[in-house]
Structures are given as C-alpha cells and as structure tokens.
Amino acid sequence: MTAAICTRARPEQLARALESLCAQRVPAAEILVIDNAPLDDAAERAVARACPAARYVVEPIPGLDFARNRALAEATGDIVAFLDDDAVASPGWVGAIRAAFENAPSLGVCTGRVEALAVRTAGQRLFEANGGYGRGDRRIRLPADARRRLRGLPAPLIAWAVSVGNGASLAVRRDYARQLGGFDEALDLGDVLPGGGDLDMIWRMLQAGHEVVYEPDALAWHEHRQSVSDAVEQIAGHQRALLAFLAKSVRQASGRTQAELLAFLCWRLLKPGVRLAARGIGRDPLPARALLRVWKECWVGLSAYGRACRTAQQRRMEHGSQRSAAATRIAAPDRTPTAQTGTAHTNRAVTEHVM
Numbered sequence: 001m002t003a004a005i006c007t008r009a010r011p012e013q014l015a016r017a018l019e020s021l022c023a024q025r026v027p028a029a030e031i032l033v034i035d036n037a038p039l040d041d042a043a044e045r046a047v048a049r050a051c052p053a054a055r056y057v058v059e060p061i062p063g064l065d066f067a068r069n070r071a072l073a074e075a076t077g078d079i080v081a082f083l084d085d086d087a088v089a090s091p092g093w094v095g096a097i098r099a100a101f102e103n104a105p106s107l108g109v110c111t112g113r114v115e116a117l118a119v120r121t122a123g124q125r126l127f128e129a130n131g132g133y134g135r136g137d138r139r140i141r142l143p144a145d146a147r148r149r150l151r152g153l154p155a156p157l158i159a160w161a162v163s164v165g166n167g168a169s170l171a172v173r174r175d176y177a178r179q180l181g182g183f184d185e186a187l188d189l190g191d192v193l194p195g196g197g198d199l200d201m202i203w204r205m206l207q208a209g210h211e212v213v214y215e216p217d218a219l220a221w222h223e224h225r226q227s228v229s230d231a232v233e234q235i236a237g238h239q240r241a242l243l244a245f246l247a248k249s250v251r252q253a254s255g256r257t258q259a260e261l262l263a264f265l266c267w268r269l270l271k272p273g274v275r276l277a278a279r280g281i282g283r284d285p286l287p288a289r290a291l292l293r294v295w296k297e298c299w300v301g302l303s304a305y306g307r308a309c310r311t312a313q314q315r316r317m318e319h320g321s322q323r324s325a326a327a328t329r330i331a332a333p334d335r336t337p338t339a340q341t342g343t344a345h346t347n348r349a350v351t352e353h354v355m
Helices: 011-022 042-050 064-074 093-102 122-129 157-161 174-179 197-207 228-252 255-280 288-301 304-319 325-329
Strands: 002-007 030-036 055-059 079-083 087-089 107-116 140-142 169-173 211-222
Touching (some): 011 030, 030 042, 064 197, 079 093, 093 169, 093 211, 107 122, 107 197, 122 228, 140 157, 169 174, 169 211, 197 211, 228 288, 228 304
Parallel strands (some): 002 030, 002 079, 107 211
Antiparallel strands (some): 079 169, 087 211, 107 169, 140 211
C-alpha cells in the first residue's frame, strides 16, 4: 500500500501530515508526496525534515487531480491511500484501510472517517455545524447498503455516493482506478472548480461494478478554514463542484440511472432554497447571505464542467513537455517507480514527457 499526499504551498501542514504517516502502527509500504506546481522548494525541504523515507515527486500541471493521477502513475502499491496535506492520520489509519481492501477483493474505493482537528474559531465551528466531513461511526458498504434509508428517507445510489466520505481520506485500488482513466483532471482545478474529483471517482467505481466502503476505523482529522468568510467560500465552492459533477454524470448516463441523477441534481438545486426557509425559522446554521451564495454557486456549477475541461486542456498545452506523467502513462500500468539516487533529500523526481 502506498500512502500519498498531494500538496501545494503548505509546508507546515505537509510536515504534520507526514509525521502522522510515519507514526502508523502498521506502516505503509511507501509514502509518496506529490508537489503540485510548486513555487519553491519548501515542500521538498519539509519532506526531508519530517519524513526522510518518503519519495518526493513534482507534478508541474496545477490541479489536484493532475497530482492524484501522478500519484497513481508513480505508486508501487496495489492500493493508493490519499491523505490531504492539511489532515492528520490516526495511528490506525493505514491498518484500517489495508484491512478493508484485504477483506473485499471487489473493493474499489475506501473512504475514511474525517473529524475536525480543531473547532476553536468561528469559521471552524460554522463548517462543523454545516455538517463538516464526519460521516459517523457506522461502516457503509455500497451498493449493498443503498437499500437502507439515508437520514430517514429512501434515497438513490447517487445520494449515498456523495455521502460516504471525501478526498481528505480516500483510498483506491490502483489498477481499478487506472482502468477507469484515473481522476477527472477537469475537476479540482482550484478556483476554476474547487472539488468534485473524489465524488466522481466514487461514482464511476460504482458504475463500473466495484464496491465502495466507508470505514470509520480509518480515522483522520482535518484542519478546517479558520475565518467565517473562508469557511463559507469553501462550502459554496464544494456545492459548485458537486453540481458540476452531477451535470457531467447526467450527460454521460442513460435510462433509469440518468433519471435518478437528474432528479437528484434538481433536488440539489432546490435544497439551498429549502434551507433558506428553514433559516427563517432558526433551523439552519448558515446565515441567509451564505445560503444565497451557496444557491448561486449551485446554478453556476451547472455549466462549470465544460469551462473546466477547456481550462484543463489549456494547462496541459501550456506545460508542453512537462506534461503530467499520469496523462501519458495512466493507460499502461507500470510498477517501476521513478528512479532516485542518494539520500532522502535527493529523492526527487521531475520527469519530462514529450506530448
């Protein structure tokens, strides 16, 4: 199993995350750091300081899913477990994820329980009040458990798929993910489209006939945004990305699945309005202005995926021969890691590829 951290411009948080991976009761066979479009060598120095055994690789194209695909291309493990750079893994995180895959040969994705690292500030408290990342202490196995009620109501598989975790703690069976073409690089593009790649991978795994498991024993803690404005920005961005992912999925589906996706998309468009009504009688944690912002971003998300695809393609073209290794190798699995020499500090790979 490879434990992977995709990072950008967060050397202090990266060092903290790496320290948690180095303190696992069951160690990962490999720790891989993908530095996404770095502006300096701060992340490389953080790796050398906090976890000398980790392998450091640069992905030059900006975008989280470019980095995730680079991790799939570089990893030597059959399982690639992603931990956000602003998260901290519990000592049993690796062991719980590994056990989940060992116990289920058809398992494609395992998400872990993610709780707040701290709730000291108003922004962190608001994010948690809005639902946070926590999904409880009960294991969920999809598609089998989709027959159960979700929050007391019958729900389609897509509703379960977007409710069983997120990319802060997400592991994939490497070969299955590569057979699907890897993560969608038009998602998780930062300001352009801040999210969606994790949900998209979960959904495509389910549609390909693989299982998805939420494993509460794979516990990690996430550092939420501290200010209220940043928390609202993140919540609104997540909703824009969710609607972009749903709009993409509706276009690609057919039959009953398409109908269920479309119905769920319509509900997600209406949901902020329902929440606004609830806010009017004091039953929603978000301020009315924040809910209006969320509602607006939902509608923006409907047409965001096409623009994001064009942005992703433009970034590939701009980087030319430094194109992501994942973009050229994703269809041909290769278990040989990029060559390294010397000590951990020189354990650095920046591979150039001709388009």
